[in-house]
Amino acid sequence: MSGGARCNVLPTSATANDFTTESANRRLKAVLASWSVERCREWLETEIGLGLGIEIASNKYFPLSNSSREVRDRLVAACEKAGVEFKYETSVDGVVRGSDGMGWTLRVRGSGDERARAIVLAMGGLSFPAVGTDGTGYAIARRDLGHALHEPYPALVPLTGPHPGGEPLPGVSVEVELKVAAANADGGGGKKKAQAIRKGFLFTHRGYSGPSVLDLSHHLVRPLVRANESKGGSLRDEDFDAPTSSSPRMVINWSGIKREEWQERLTAPPGRALVVSRLREALPSRLADALVAESGVDSRCKIAELKKDDRAKLLRVLTEYEIAVKGHQGYRKAEVTGGGVALDELDTASMASLKAPGIYMCGEVCDVFGRIGGFNFLWAWCSGRLAGMSAAKAISSADDE
Ligand SMILES: Cc1cc2nc3c(=O)[nH]c(=O)nc-3n(C[C@H](O)[C@H](O)[C@H](O)COP(=O)(O)OP(=O)(O)OC[C@H]3O[C@@H](n4cnc5c(N)ncnc54)[C@H](O)[C@@H]3O)c2cc1C
Structure with missing residues (x-):
């Protein structure tokens, strides 16, 4: 196998x-x-x-x-x-x-x-x-x-958690830039610990997989498994408890395109093009649709109509999206220990x-x-x-x- x-x-x-x-x-x-x-x-x-x-x-x-x-x-x-x-x-x-x-x-x-x-x-x-x-x-x-x-x-274990936009996206795969960052005291993005550049990301039925996620999964899983054990828990084969505010965070740029470049693409030329169509030029359609939904921007919004605040929300979702990791799939799915x-x-x-x-x-x-x-x-x-x-x-x- x-x-x-x-x-x-x-x-x-x-x-x-x-x-x-x-x-x-x-x-x-x-x-x-x-x-x-x-x-x-x-x-x-x-x-x-x-x-x-x-x-x-x-x-x-x-x-x-x-x-x-x-x-x-x-x-x-x-x-x-x-x-x-x-x-x-x-x-x-x-x-x-x-x-x-x-x-x-x-x-x-x-x-x-x-x-x-x-x-x-x-x-x-x-x-x-x-x-x-x-x-x-x-x-x-x-x-x-x-x-x-x-x-x-x-x-090298798949992680579990919801998909952007609320609708499941199983089977959608994309090359991403993924970084693991330490959490700040306020729970926000902290110092970068590790990153994967232009590596595969795969949405699964239960969450996230692909080389980018697998290669960096240990940064989240190791501290949680160890903390669980020190509290008297056993080696878990199921989901671990939800990461805490001090757990490292996984932050994704879905296309590898920098924020400034997206800023350009979502500003000019204004024209009648839909925002979602611009995203589909760089991302799989289902993911592009989900990211627009996630940002709260109307799916029929044209670039010319995009408000400054909405553009900022989209830029964040496109280039600094934090996946909401809820757990991992345990030894049954971990490629190694x-x-x-x-x-x-x-x-x-x-x-x-x-x-x-x-x-x-x-x-x-x-x-x-x-x-x-x-x-x-x-x-x-x-x-x-x-x-x-x-x-x-x-x-x-x-x-x-
Ligand atoms: C699904 C999957 C896909 C993978 N794909 C790749 C890949 O493509 N490339 C890659 O580099 N790595 C891959 N790996 C990782 C790789 O298979 C392992 O890192 C590697 O096989 C470890 O080798 P090992 O000899 O230490 O242990 P293993 O290959 O696990 O061999 C250990 C052996 O010891 C036997 N054994 C265990 N306990 C006992 C016992 N009590 N008595 C008698 N025998 C026992 C087991 O039955 C097994 O045959 C994959 C792992 C998985 C799970």
């Missing part, structure tokens, strides 16, 4: 700025530096046998077949060729240090314990529990291995646990996620490669001794 069943396996380039972590940034950079996007692409193409192409519009790598199924099948085949044994329908509930102080025991639900000399914890986060990622990786890291976690929260095992407790040269010798970690269980665009797989490939090679090396050096 990755990448809308097409699987966006890689971005074309990446820096640490494409990722979010609450751990030291240099640790994230160390892992990313271990394998470049280019080497990773070569590995997928030559060793895994996956033909890749760049989607020019988005600058992302997809399989030429546009099939995430092919990605899965080729990875499984490469593993089997290398001697990997898969155990399906098998759930690991816990990890216990071997009684002789050597190695580890895996507690496997419904069957016996299994001994392991090294373990790579690659159990993902909490997102999309339907595919088997239920947060057990975090529980094992914290409870069994003594690791500190940055408390997980849904990230933010937070996780602190990178500061891992040796980022090997992804070895600094708390539990013989344990390695990678992927989403760690306190890193990337923005939309193949960055999460890049993190999984880079950290997974380091963890796997280091675990294998540790076993072979022990054999040599």
